[in-house]
Amino acid sequence: MSITIKDIASLAGVSYSTVSKALNDSPLVRSETKQKILKIANEVGYEPNYAAQQLVSKQSKVIGLIWPTVERVAPSTLLTKINEEISRHSYSMILSISPLKSSLDMFKRFNVDGVIVFDEQNYERLDASSIPMVTYGVAKNKNIPVIDVNYQEAMHTAVDYLYSLGHRKITFVGDFSLDDERQTEKYYGFNRAMKKHGLPISSNHLVNTAGLDWYDGYTATSKLLKSGFCSTAIIGGSYDISAGIVRALREANYIIPKDVSVISYDNIPQMANLEVPLTSFGVPVDQIAKYIVTTLMDFIQDKDSVPYVQTLQPAINELNSCAHAAVSSIE
Incomplete structure (x- = not known):
């Protein structure tokens, strides 16, 4: 037989409503009484009836998250941070890596209170009128609130930073896939920033990895180094790509940042754990x-309280992978 709130009230010598308030961390219950009730609840093995709570509050206290992949480091890091933030709001999270429609159907069966969506190819199929939804990435062509992380401005920030260090020969190694708007924004941002500073853009300054994984960055950089590479700085399009860039450079006996500076997109703590900690x-x-x-x-x-676009500002996190360009390399 399961323990109920009424059982706890009887054992604690308080009212049913006092127990309910204490279990919900209400400030209306004195601290000593609250601790006594929580201690009894723990000792008797009380488990909340979430279904009953949901009927009363009309909230499940659960957030659904649709994520296409958890294989790469940066998305996994963001996923972990989102889960931590959701927990701080006293909510739980359900993760789905299934296709958009099946994920939404499942979340509706669970009566989740809201959904975070990462599926840049299917935004036109979303309808936030049925369930609150938000996403992040690029603010173009969305019908749900977007946290825009400003990819083009981020690339400007990187090029400006390298330019301030005297670099004039800068190469961007990234995924230029046209079906991924996030990577496309980085591509356009790099081109605009280079033109702003009057810097050259040729095949040696734009290297397409055609993917976002470690091996994509490694193979693309290895080919670049065999093709008359002469840049003094490389911008990596993601954490995983940049890890591959670093490995290829070290295998070719380049010293970072003495021979070449490297800076990477993805402002995550794991940058400090690479074989060469990356800015x-x-x-x-x-x-x-x-x-x-x-x-x-x-x-x-x-x-009605939420703007449909919130644009965040990128920043540089300096470690020790970038240095001033040699005077002889500045044109």
Whole structure:
């Protein structure tokens, strides 16, 4: 037989409503009484009836998250930070890596209070009128609130930073796939920043990895180094790509940053754990997670209170992979 709130009330010598308030951490219950009730609840093995709570509050206290992949480091880091933020709001999270429609159907069966979506190819199929939803990435052509992490501005930040160090021969190694708007924004941002500074753009300055994994960065950089490479700085398009860049450079006996500076997109703590700790750029992952979750929580409470686009500002996180360019290399 399961333990109920009434059983705890009898054991604690308080009213049913006092137990209910204590279990929900209400400030209306004195601290000593609350601790006594929680101690009894723990000792008798009380488990909340979430189904009953949901009927009363009309909230499941659960957030759904649709994520196409958890294989790469940066997305996995953001996923972890989002889960931490959701927990701080006393919610739980359900993760789905299934296709968009089946994920949404499942979340509706679970009566989740809101959904965070990462599926840049299917935004036109989303309808935030049925369930509160938010996403992050690029603000173009979305019909749900977007946390825009400003990819083009991020690339400007990286090029400006390298330019300030005297670099004039800069190569961008990234995925230029046209079906991924996030990578496309980085590509356009790099081109615009290079033109702003009057810097050359040729095949040696734009290297397409055709993928976002470690091996994509490694093979693309290895080919670049065999083709008359002469840049003094490389921008990596993601954490995983940059890890491959570093391995290829070290195998070719390049010393970072003495021979070549390297800076990477994805402002995540793991940059410090690479074989050469990398300076990185982009919106810090903690900030992205906080904005995503806070926006969704506000949207759940009042849809009219949330702007449909919030644009975040990228920043540089300096480690020791970039140095001033040699005077002879500055044109």
